[in-house]
Amino acid sequence: MGGVRVSGSGGGSALTQFTWGHSALDAEFATADDRTLRLVRLGPRQGPRQSRSRDTVGTEVALPLVELSALGHGSGWSGPRFTGTAFGTRLAYRSHRSGRSGTWEWLTVELHDRATGLTAFVELTSPTGLPVLRSRVRLRNEGTEPLVVQSVSSLLLGGLPSPDALDVHRARNDWLAECRWYTEPLRDTVADINVDAHQHDSRAALVLTGRGSWPTDGHLAMGALTERGSGRTWAWQIESPAGWRWDLGEHAHGTHLALNGPxxxxxxxxxxxxxxxxxxxxxxxxxxxxxxxxxxGALTSYRRAVRRPHPDHTALPVVFNDYMNTLMGDPTTEKLLPLIDAAAEAGAEYFCIDSGWYDDDTEGWWDSVGEWLPSPRRFPGGGIRAVLDRIRERGMVPGLWLEPEVVGVRSPVASQLPPDAFFQRDGVRLAEQGRHQLDLRHPAARAHLDKTVDRIVGDWGVGYLKLDYNIVVDPGTQTPEDLAPGVGLLGHAHAYLDWLSGVLDRHPGLVVENCASGGMRMDGATLAVSQLQSTSDQQDPLRFPPIAAAAPTAVPPEQGAVWAYPQPEYDDGLISFTLGGALLGRIHLSGHLNRMSEHQLGLVRDAVGTYKALRADLARAVPFWPLGLPGWTDEWLALGMRVPDGPSYVSVWRRGGEGEVRVPVGHLAGREVRTEILHPSASTSGSAVWDGDGLRVSLPSAPGVLLIRLAPSVGP
Incomplete structure (x- = not known):
């Protein structure tokens, strides 16, 4: 199965038509009368006897492969939609080539504008066997004059169903309230203006953008469309570590989708x-x-295919972090040693000392960070290395929190590094919340961070870094080489990921968690390099479930760090609730475990043991949502994980309402299924009964949670 299928002319003046794809994805291209190439069909592979007419559209309905705006070359009309640019109608098809590289199929299409000499190479790839198309556009100025580009599409698709038939899904993503999906008809934004009467498409568009150095502050850099009735869905993500934009609008009685970077x-x-x-x-x-x-599910599998390989993605060790609802940035040897012992007893395999370990400043550490040296006051005697040794003695890998990109205005590093190693505008070094921002394009900034990490990891033996980022710079930085601040920001963001890749090259066993005040940097570009992703800083155990349940829309379960912070003052039900919510993600333990009774610590050990028993399945499972994507105030929530050729798991939370709910499980409907409650271990905590098409779940008290394993009988 698979392989590239290409037919049709490779050039010349005649109209061109060709197809490309593999077993799960079929794309058809055709040139229009103006010689621009259009994607006229994108869908599942069809057999030779199946009609292609349902998904194939005419070139007048499809859009050019690339839209681009540049100074002196605008659009053919005014409005927010990113279609109808002058370059879009002039970038004519010149050639294409295709092939396979490992488990990926690739196609490169070359387009050219004779007027300016600009050439666009549309680079399409797809993992063999997955219905996912990845696209980027490479521009080359082959003309004789400079060209100032203002925007260019990464992926453009026309010919989708009418806005009348589509619902659009997007996710608000705010500090402490991440991954809040909501749905509305596309017609709510793109009104029906009677296109035929005006002989013109609507100028309206549903536009979403992410800005600044927190690319997912406000919304996730993704979205989805669902066709009512058929259920057909198109889901996307823009893999930008800085700004991004997508828009949906009406075109030729259908819908277009445009995905852009900054x-x-x-x-x-x-x-x-x-x-x-x-x-x-x-x-x-x-x-x-x-x-x-x-x-x-397809996006989840794609994210696994595109990311940097690392053993952590299959090992899924249990991490204890001392911050959340515990030390809260105030670690000392005295406080850490009993926590380390308790975390080891609970089954943790990594122990991360979070923020504050460098704080030896009586005026406060926020605006003095940058040297990343341990505080003698906090770690008397053997210093921090003695604490790290204690972590290793208890069988765990030591970790440290680090905020590498910032330097406090009172830090000695602020004057030691050259001025152009920092973000600047109009020759002025930027300051945000008492901090300067390093520009990782500068060799001195990179050398400073390399020295820092090589000391912490290479000399101290730290095997886990939680890399945080707690300021936002908008719109960016502008050096004399940068035409605009957004260019500087995107350049730094790419340089940061390149630096991080270099760190992992030098220290291949190191595990890196990406954090930016929780999930403010939960973008596909960063996720493809780091091993874990912080999903939130939410401290209320009753408000974390909708975040945990929705996080797999953005992050594969084995990368999504979900806090579980049981406390000695919690009753058994709340301890089980906060632990159970993390078992289908990447469990991040915290809490004053050292102050717990043996009975309470036993509850923690049971949950950790349950996680270890199922984590190998999580590393290859894809998510589903039996009750739909969770709402922020929903009383009942559910998250499922479906293991290919294996069991399924469902977490069900109750935060209020009636004590029973029905949870449909469509992919197992009509089959005999054996159910097993994995968490909590006490059988009196609730029940889950299979009724042939789903689960009847009972939780007698709120808050409550059940983790259920569903083992289908052998058969269809």
Whole structure:
């Protein structure tokens, strides 16, 4: 199965038509009368006897592969939609080539504008067997004059169903309230103006953007469309570590989707291409599915295929972090030693000392960070290395929190590094909340961080770094080489990921958690390099479940760090509740375990043991949501994990309401299924009964949670 299928002309003046794809994805391309190439069909592979007419559209309905705006070359009309640009109608098809690289199929299409000499290379890839298309565009100025590009699409698709038939899904993503999905008809934004009467498409568009150095502050850099009735779904993500934009609008009685990185209008981004210069957009990925769960499952598998390989993705060790609802940035030897012993007794395999370990400043550490040296006051005697040794003695890997990109205004590092190693605007070094921002494009900034990490990891033997980032810089930095601040921001963001890749190259066993005040940097580009992703800083155990339940829309379960912070003052039900909510993610233990009774610590050990028993399945499972994507105030929530050729798992939370709920499990409907409650271990905590199409779940008190294993009988 699989392989590239190409037919049709490779050039010349005649109209061109060709197909490309593999067993799970089929794409058809055709040139229009103006010689621009259009994607006229994107869908599942069809057999030779199946009609292609349902998904294939005419070139007048499809859109050019690339839309691009540049100074002096605008659009053919005014409005927020990113379609109809002058370059979009002029970038004519020149050639294409395709092949396979490992488990990926690839296609590169070359487009050219004779007027300016600009060439666009549309680089399409797809993991063999997955219904996911990844796209980016590489521009090269082959003309004789410079060109200032203001925006360029990463992926553009027309010919989707009418806005009348579509619901759009997007996710608000705020500090302490991440991954809050909501759904509305596309017509709520793109009104029906009677296109036929006006002989013109609506200028309206549903536009979403992410800005600044927190790319997922406000919304996740993704979205989805579902066709009512059929359930067909298109889900996407923009893999930008800085700004991004997507829009949906009406075109030729259908719908278009445009996915972009940063733009001039929204992000103060523009780039000057001198003759011979190149620029490549951030990638964007589009997943197809028969429903929202199906498309999100395809995105999950795609994220695994595109990320940097690392043993952590299959080992899934249990991490204890001393911060959340525990030491809260105030670690000392005296406080840590009993916590280390208790965490080891509970079954933790990594122990991370969070913020504050460097704090030896009576004026406060927030605006003095940057040297990343341990505090003698906090770690008397043997210093922090004695504490790290204690972690190793108890059989765990030591970890430390670090905020590498910031330097406090009172830090000696602020004057030791050259001024242009920091973010600046109009020659002025930027300061946000008493901190300067390093520019990782500068060799002195990178050398400073390399020295820091090589000391912590290489000399001290730390095997886990929680890399945090707690300021936001918008729109970016502007050196004399940067045409606009957004260019500087995107350049730094890519340099940061390149630096992080270099760290992992030098220290291949190191595990890195990505954090930015929780989930403010939960983007696909960063997720592809780091091993774990913080999902939230939420401290209320009753408000974490909707975050934990929705996090797999953005992060594979084995990468999504979910806090579990049981406390000695909690009753057994609340201890089980906060632990149970993390068992289908990447459990991050915290809490004053050293103050717990043996009975309470036994509850923690039971939950950790349950997690260890199922974590191998999580590393290959795809998510589903039996009760739909969770609402922030929902009283009942559910998250499922479906293991290919294996069992399924369902976590069900009750935060209020009646004591029983029915949980449909569509992929097991009509089969005999054996159910087993894995958590909590006490059988009196609730019940789950299979009724042939789903579960009847009973939880007698709120808050309550059950983790249920579903083992289907052998058969269809």
């Amino acid at each position: 733009t001039d209008a929204e992000h103060q981004w523009r780039v000057r291409l001198a003759p011979g210069d190149e620029f490549t957009t951030v990638p964007a990925a589009l997943a197809l599915g028969s429903g929202l769960d199906d498309a999100m």
